[in-house]
Amino acid sequence: MSLRNTARAFPTLLRIGFVDAVAYRAEMFIWVLATTMPLVMLALWSTVAREAPIGRYGEAQFTAYFLATFVVRQLTGSWVFYDMNFAVRNGTLAMRLLRPVHPLWAYGAEALAAMPMRFAVSLPIAVVAMAVVGAHGMTHDPVLWGVWVASVIGSWLITLLVNLMIGCASFYIESSLKLMDAWLVFFFILSGYIIPIDLFPPTLRALVEWLPFRFQIGFPVEVMTGAHGRGAALALLGGQWLWVAAGFGATALMWRGGLRRFAAYGG
Amino acid sequence: MIRVRALRKRFDVHERSPGVAAAFRSLFRRRTRAVLAVDGIDLDIAPGERVGFLGPNGAGKTTTLKILSGLLHPTSGEVRVDGHEPRRREDAFLKKIMLVLGQKQQLLWDLPASETFELNRAVYDVPRAQYEETLRELVDLLELKELINKPARTLSLGERMKCELAAALIHRPRVLFLDEPTIGLDVTTQATVRDFVKRYNERSGATLILTSHDMGDVEQLCPRVVLIDHGKLLYDGALDQLVARTRPDKRIVLRFARPVDADDLVKLGKLVRHDTGQSVLQVHKDAVNAVVGHALAQLPVSDLLVESAPLEEVMSELFTRNRRREAGGEAER
Numbered sequence: 001m002s003l004r005n006t007a008r009a010f011p012t013l014l015r016i017g018f019v020d021a022v023a024y025r026a027e028m029f030i031w032v033l034a035t036t037m038p039l040v041m042l043a044l045w046s047t048v049a050r051e052a053p054i055g056r057y058g059e060a061q062f063t064a065y066f067l068a069t070f071v072v073r074q075l076t077g078s079w080v081f082y083d084m085n086f087a088v089r090n091g092t093l094a095m096r097l098l099r100p101v102h103p104l105w106a107y108g109a110e111a112l113a114a115m116p117m118r119f120a121v122s123l124p125i126a127v128v129a130m131a132v133v134g135a136h137g138m139t140h141d142p143v144l145w146g147v148w149v150a151s152v153i154g155s156w157l158i159t160l161l162v163n164l165m166i167g168c169a170s171f172y173i174e175s176s177l178k179l180m181d182a183w184l185v186f187f188f189i190l191s192g193y194i195i196p197i198d199l200f201p202p203t204l205r206a207l208v209e210w211l212p213f214r215f216q217i218g219f220p221v222e223v224m225t226g227a228h229g230r231g232a233a234l235a236l237l238g239g240q241w242l243w244v245a246a247g248f249g250a251t252a253l254m255w256r257g258g259l260r261r262f263a264a265y266g267g
Numbered sequence: 268m269i270r271v272r273a274l275r276k277r278f279d280v281h282e283r284s285p286g287v288a289a290a291f292r293s294l295f296r297r298r299t300r301a302v303l304a305v306d307g308i309d310l311d312i313a314p315g316e317r318v319g320f321l322g323p324n325g326a327g328k329t330t331t332l333k334i335l336s337g338l339l340h341p342t343s344g345e346v347r348v349d350g351h352e353p354r355r356r357e358d359a360f361l362k363k364i365m366l367v368l369g370q371k372q373q374l375l376w377d378l379p380a381s382e383t384f385e386l387n388r389a390v391y392d393v394p395r396a397q398y399e400e401t402l403r404e405l406v407d408l409l410e411l412k413e414l415i416n417k418p419a420r421t422l423s424l425g426e427r428m429k430c431e432l433a434a435a436l437i438h439r440p441r442v443l444f445l446d447e448p449t450i451g452l453d454v455t456t457q458a459t460v461r462d463f464v465k466r467y468n469e470r471s472g473a474t475l476i477l478t479s480h481d482m483g484d485v486e487q488l489c490p491r492v493v494l495i496d497h498g499k500l501l502y503d504g505a506l507d508q509l510v511a512r513t514r515p516d517k518r519i520v521l522r523f524a525r526p527v528d529a530d531d532l533v534k535l536g537k538l539v540r541h542d543t544g545q546s547v548l549q550v551h552k553d554a555v556n557a558v559v560g561h562a563l564a565q566l567p568v569s570d571l572l573v574e575s576a577p578l579e580e581v582m583s584e585l586f587t588r589n590r591r592r593e594a595g596g597e598a599e600r
Binding site: 019020099 | 278333336337339340356358361362364365366368371372373375378382385386388389390391392418
């Protein structure tokens with residue numbers, strides 16, 4: 001499938017994806033409520049830090065950290081594995097395979113298309129939260145903001161590629177929903193989503209810094225809150241994009257192998 | 268247009284007995300069984316032909332269609348569709364074909380059908396002017412005007428199938444694969460779909476391959492049929508020849524002005540049905556003239572019709588015979 005063909009159709013894929021994402025208003029409202037976990041963690045950790053700072057985190061640092069976590073999570077979330085797993089199991093992937101646009105690009109477009117809606121819904125929450133509790137602790141370095149943008153794109157890509165790989169796993173193990181459950185357990189604990197990574201015990205932290213979870217949330221949040229200097233941030237960005245490259249390779253291999261096994265079940 | 272040689276497709280199917288113990292055992296040891304869904308099929312289809320694939324459930328019809336449309340990789344054999352190897356799924360190939368699955372949908376479930384049409388216009392790179400013209404024709408022929416702006420999920424089965432057909436034809440495919448296109452539709456919608464498909468074939472010269480359990484689809488759309496059972500080709504040729512070969516008998520439907528005794532009819536041929544005012548006789552095709560002449564001369568006939576055996580019966584007899592032959596270990600063909 002040519003990239004040219006995909007690129008030409010991409011604006012329409014995005015537009016349709018956006019229209020689809022806003023088809024259900026009630027569902028969207030519930031989704032907004034379900035994504036406020038970092039704000040809950042903010043309240044929790046801020047209360048704990050009121051007594052005494054934990055590591056480098058006082059009340060203001062926790063506030064900045066979890067507001068940043070909320071924003072990064074909103075910008076990088078993806079759940080395409082669910083649709084893909086369903087499509088492989090019941091054979092509806094066949095309809096996507098018939099179109100001259102690579103299904104993985106189409107899934108990517110759908111994930112991207114949901115972004116404006118996620119942004120529109122989550123941005124006011126972030127702005128209001130910042131106005132109420134203050135925006136102390138965010139970096140003021142424009143270079144680091146540039147790194148942050150690249151890290152958010154990297155984070156989005158890692159999350160999307162993990163979704164696609166778990167979706168592809170259903171070619172091999174028939175249903176891969178539980179795989180995502182397992183991934184999420186590690187993600188919540190090891191990504192910095194509920195506990196900042198620099199509060200981990202040193203040995204665990206050394207391990208976590210090599211794993212991809214941290215690059216999904218913790219790294220962009222750390223850049224946003226000024227935890228790293230320019231040099232360290234760029235080095236970590238390199239590490240993050242190595243995971244992106246590995247993710248692309250692994251996804252392509254799993255897709256190619258999986259497609260040979262695809263049985264296109266059902267009429 | 269389509270060339271198939273020694274096509275085989277094998278699936279490894281997981282098997283387990285019912286019950287909790289079997290489910291637990293299957294966690295550690297999975298039993299698989301190889302199923303040969305397509306077993307050495309050869310086929311040639313010329314451009315513009317309308318061909319019906321017939322066979323009982325699990326015969327291998329849909330698997331063959333899925334291989335021809337590039338969804339499944341064949342285990343072995345050669346497949347060419349308009350010069351392309353389908354499993355490679357090149358853009359040029361995908362832009363020439365479309366597969367409509369009666370039990371699957373390509374319409375975006377939560378959005379109006381018009382959004383799916385627009386999506387297909389973009390992905391198939393259909394020029395805007397051509398798209399507008401095609402859409403106008405499709406909306407007109409399939410009477411979609413009131414439907415295309417409703418979310419697909421709110422459409423009835425028949426309405427959805429008409430929209431599916433329209434979505435499938437936006438890029439004017441040269442090869443159209445239809446898998447059970449009229450399944451679950453009411454008689455009127457069935458007729459609309461059949462008529463539309465036939466007209467599309469006649470106007471565009473597109474090649475049409477259809478699978479259906481509805482013999483009405485086959486009789487009205489397919490001059491040529493391919494019979495498949497247990498993955499093997501049983502017959503490839505004209506539908507009327509198949510009927511004549513399998514059931515050389517004809518049926519004479521007689522309507523009477525007053526009741527007739529059954530004994531007067533059994534002398535003429537095999538009495539298939541005998542109701543008040545109407546009877547059906549089955550006679551060898553060579554005896555039809557004589558029996559009709561006798562009936563008209565001797566009986567109070569008010570109306571008379573000579574027809575072949577219903578296609579459903581022909582198919583049923585053919586597949587039953589084949590399975591008996593297989594069970595008896597005879598050669599397949």
